[in-house]
Amino acid sequence: MTHSPDLGPPDEDEGRIGIFASWNWLYASVVIYTIIMLVVLYVFTVTLDHGIG
Amino acid sequence: MSFIDWSVFAVYFGAVLGFAYYQSRKNVGVEGYFLANRRLPWGAVGLSVMATQASAITFIGTTGQAFDDGMEFIQVYLPQPLVMVLLCVLFVPFFYRAKLYTAYEYLENRFGPHTRSLTAFLFLVSRGLAAGIVLYAPAIVLSVIMGWDERATILIMGAVTIGYTTMGGITAVIWTDVVQMVMMFVGIAVALVILFTTLPAQVDFGDVVYIGGIQEMWSSVDLSWDPTNTYTIWSGMIGGFFLALAYFGTDQSQVQRYLTASSLKQSRLSLIFNAFLKVPMQFFILSIGVLLFVFYHFERPPLVFNSAEVALVQESDLAGEYRRLEEQQGQIHSLRRDATLELLEVRHGGGDTDEIKERIGRYDGQLRGLRQDAKAVVAEVRGSSSNDVNYVFPSYLIKYVPVGILGLMIAVIFAAAMSSLDSELTALSSATVIDFYRRLIKPGATDDHYLLVSKISTLVWGLLACVVALYAGRLGSLIEAVNQVGSLFYGSLLGVFLLAFLVKRSNGTGAFWGLVAGMGSVFVVSVTTDISWLWYNVVGVGVVMVVGTVLSLFTGHSETVVGDLP
Incomplete structure (x- = not known):
């Protein structure tokens, strides 16, 4: 038994993924997207809420 | 239909x-x-x-x-x-x-x-x-x-x-x-x-956002550190992360x-x-x-949305008490609706809205209090707590x-x-x-x-x-028990997979006993502390990883899995 399974041909990890140059760029875009959502929701919280209590 | x-x-x-x-x-x-x-x-x-x-x-x-x-x-x-x-x-x-x-x-x-x-x-x-x-x-x-x-x-x-x-x-x-x-x-x-179209004609998109904001309904990020609260950014980003990782x-x-x-x-x-x-x-x-919250500023909502629970109360000795609460709700709701329409008029005219918002906030507080009182009446009649959260949207639809x-x-x-x-x-x-x-x-x-x-x-x-x-x-309680068992092992199960992926020297003995220790630790945490259930997964993962790694190091890495367990 080995730690890693047969990792197969590496070709799927290379090349463009749609408009992204590589998987790493796609993953980075998801991370940036999450940060943007967090910021947008925080801005929602501080600008849209005008509670009186 | x-x-x-x-x-x-x-x-x-x-x-x-x-x-x-x-x-x-x-x-x-x-x-x-x-x-x-x-x-x-x-x-x-x-x-x-x-x-x-x-x-x-x-x-x-x-x-x-x-x-x-x-x-x-x-x-x-x-x-x-x-x-x-x-x-x-x-x-x-x-x-x-x-x-x-x-x-x-x-x-x-x-x-x-x-x-x-x-x-x-x-x-x-x-x-x-x-x-x-x-x-x-x-x-x-x-x-x-x-x-x-x-x-x-x-x-x-x-x-x-x-x-x-x-x-x-x-x-x-x-x-x-x-x-x-x-x-x-x-x-x-x-x-x-549909929700927008069923609002009064003079209420536009900006008004909806504005009314929701009075009661801080748009509050989506809570930066406070409180592990007993499920809905903070820390519970969400850390506890929610491990929960989602375990699930997916x-x-x-x-x-x-x-x-x-x-x-x-x-x-x-x-x-x-x-x-x-x-x-x-x-x-x-x-x-x-x-939007439902805003909508019910203009239409009177039921005090309790579960009509089966309401019917039960109406046939009980507490029917009079419930009716009294409904009457009070009707009066206060009417005052809040008038105040909300007044607020929108003043807002569109550029006037000062603070006093009206304060009034609406007061009415909101009273209405929430009446809803809690009504739920307490239902709970007394049923002998168990009332939770009508699943009935709010369907009762609007019908x-x-x-x-x-x-x-x-x-x-x-x-x-x-x-x-x-x-x-x-x-x-x-x-x-x-x-x-x-x-x-x-x-x-x-x-x-x-x-x-x-x-x-x-x-x-x-x-x-x-x-x-x-x-x-x-x-x-009843059996289902609750099953759900609790689920929350006990979810994080621990994730811990076993992470042990497999990340710790090269981990073995079957470490994984098996790590899983048992993880589930046991989550059980102890769940009965002895008030921390939110979202954190159980973090505890489970942590214990499995530590116990699994330590036991694996002591028992040695095995190339064959047969007979690997105690």
Whole structure:
């Protein structure tokens, strides 16, 4: 038994993924997207809420 | 419901069954039945992943929750995009390239048969009973709101789902999930539009946002550090992260979905699709709840939304007390409606709104207090606490949406329930046949034999789900206990997988006892502390990783898994 399974041909990890140059760029875009959502929701919280209590 | 509503409903059922039959003809053998012969495109798999997570209670329960508490629930969903990236990088390549049928199969390759058996067994017990709740929860709501017979609702929903899942396997499930998920998107959009159109003519989009803001209903990020509070950014981003990682990375009902993709790339893309869509979808579902909150500034809501509970109170000695609360609510609601209209007039005229907002805030507080008092009355009559959160949105639908739309929205609730149940059934069946029957009971039989057993297994799990749903009302504390068991082992199970992926020297002894220690630690934490259940998964992962690693180091890395366990 080995730690890693047969990792197969590496070709799927290379090349463009749609408009992204590589998987790493796609993953980075998801991370940036999450940060943007967090910021947008925080801005929602501080600008849209005008509670009186 | 009118004839048109029933027609919409019938078209939905016909489309689901027809589409399931058409797609399932392409299945070949057991691999076709459980993995669609690994040929599905990322879009279909991605929508199925989403549909499996979004049950009927997600649709009707979270809208009710947002009606009471605003948007704070979204914090639990925020880490999901990051989870999808970690799954793509770490989990999916291991699962996909090993050509597995179930997630637990991987644990045998890595840690030996005992760890696989234990984890698959825990999955079967918790998910087997949870499948019944997936049916029961929307059925009880629909029976109260629509006046339908609860048993008939469960049996119709169950029979249709069991029918197409048993016959068509995962292919039928995934393609019907696509239809059902599209139905949910349409339902969310229609609900938002209908809510806007049922507001008074002088109330525009900006006013809706403004009214919601008075009671801080848009508050989506709470930066305070309080581990007993589920809805802070820390509980959400840390606890929610491990919860989502455990669910998407180790629960067979999700893992099975992305194993059906035609390549590793397609499998990853299905998860990235979810990374981008899940949070916005949840935002819009929660927005429906906030819009309901605004809507009920202009229309008087019921004090308690569960009409069955109200009927019970009205026949009790506390009927007079409840009526008195209703009268007070009517008076205060009328004052709040007038104040809200006055506020909008002053706001549009550019005047000072502080005094009016203060008045509205006071009325809001009084109305919330009356709602709590009414729930306390219900609790006294019932002998158990009242929770009407699942009834808020359906009771709006039945009273305010036009003919045709009601049929569509009820079909959406059915779609949400069925798309979760069908995934549970295929996952339960695959774990039963692949992790137990083929391995321990009858190894070496023909593919046709396993296919037949797989179909029988799906049918049996479906029937069990129906039986649990039919008796769920009487099971009460047993169901709570099952849910608690589920929350005890989820994080620990994730810990075992992370141990397998990340700690090269870990072995079967470490994994097995790490899992036991993790579950035990979570149990102790759950009964001795007040921390939010979201943190249980963090505790489970941490204990399994530490205990598993230390034990593995002491017992030594084994090249063979046979006899690896104590």
